[in-house]
Amino acid sequence: GAGVSQSPSNKVTEKGKDVELRCDPISGHTALYWYRQRLGQGLEFLIYFQGNSAPDKSGLPSDRFSAERTGESVSTLTIQRTQQEDSAVYLCASSQRTSGYNEQFFGPGTRLTVL
Amino acid sequence: GNSVTQMEGPVTLSEEAFLTINCTYTATGYPSLFWYVQYPGEGLQLLLKATKADDKGSNKGFEATYRKETTSFHLEKGSVQVSDSAVYFCALSVSGANSKLTFGKGITLSVRP
Numbered sequence: 001g002a003g004v005s006q007s008p009s010n011k012v013t014e015k016g017k018d019v020e021l022r023c024d025p026i027s028g029h030t031a032l033y034w035y036r037q038r039l040g041q042g043l044e045f046l047i048y049f050q051g052n053s054a055p056d057k058s059g060l061p062s063d064r065f066s067a068e069r070t071g072e073s074v075s076t077l078t079i080q081r082t083q084q085e086d087s088a089v090y091l092c093a094s095s096q097r098t099s100g101y102n103e104q105f106f107g108p109g110t111r112l113t114v115l
Numbered sequence: 116g117n118s119v120t121q122m123e124g125p126v127t128l129s130e131e132a133f134l135t136i137n138c139t140y141t142a143t144g145y146p147s148l149f150w151y152v153q154y155p156g157e158g159l160q161l162l163l164k165a166t167k168a169d170d171k172g173s174n175k176g177f178e179a180t181y182r183k184e185t186t187s188f189h190l191e192k193g194s195v196q197v198s199d200s201a202v203y204f205c206a207l208s209v210s211g212a213n214s215k216l217t218f219g220k221g222i223t224l225s226v227r228p
Contacts (some may be wrong), residue, residue: 003158004158008163031214032214032217033216035216039192040220041219041220042119042204042218042219042221043159043204043206043216043218044218045215045216048213048215050213055213056213056215059215074137074196091158091159093159095214102214103161104161104214104216105160106151106158106159106160107158108157108158
């Protein structure tokens with residue numbers, strides 16, 4: 001079956017512009033996560049969705065970042081007024097949620113470059 | 116808070132050499148521990164995991180043992196191959212409402228023929 005997909009794979013934008021990053025999770029996975037990897041750093045948690053709700057947004061770095069999920073499926077991460085420090089690879093992961101830990105399956109990521 | 120510390124890289128080895136990649140952690144609560152791998156041009160994938168103290172995770176010839184007393188989860192392989200060249204990430208998750216992963220910085224392994 002299809003894995004997690006993300007689009008676009010690469011995005012170059014100018015400082016101050018808004019960008020939208022898309023994630024298509026594995027069908028039937030109710031949990032969805034966004035992470036960010038800046039150069040030379042590990043992955044940082046951004047936000048977690050259970051269904052269409054986001055009970056944990058603690059990793060969003062500023063109010064310029066927002067995310068939504070619809071139909072318990074596709075999620076969009078939006079960054080407004082992008083800054084150079086937003087340049088990173090943005091990764092999406094999904095998992096089944098029953099109880100305890102469920103393996104997270106990662107997408108290939110979106111590489112964002114802010115000029 | 117939770118954190119994961121990995122040894123500095125990159126690491127370059129010859130084929131069939133022994134590999135150890137160190138990983139230590141701090142956690143509030145009882146974590147599950149993971150090694151993720153990212154092969155060139157591919158997405159991040161789970162390599163192995165251990166969910167309680169003294170458990171050994173293993174896969175593709177790699178092993179790691181959950182050591183609560185030393186808060187460590189070192190990755191080992193007895194004989195590396197060129198195909199093992201990748202970036203390796205140690206991570207933890209504390210069971211609770213969301214099971215988010217906390218990652219180390221990752222280490223690049225290059226294996227020479």
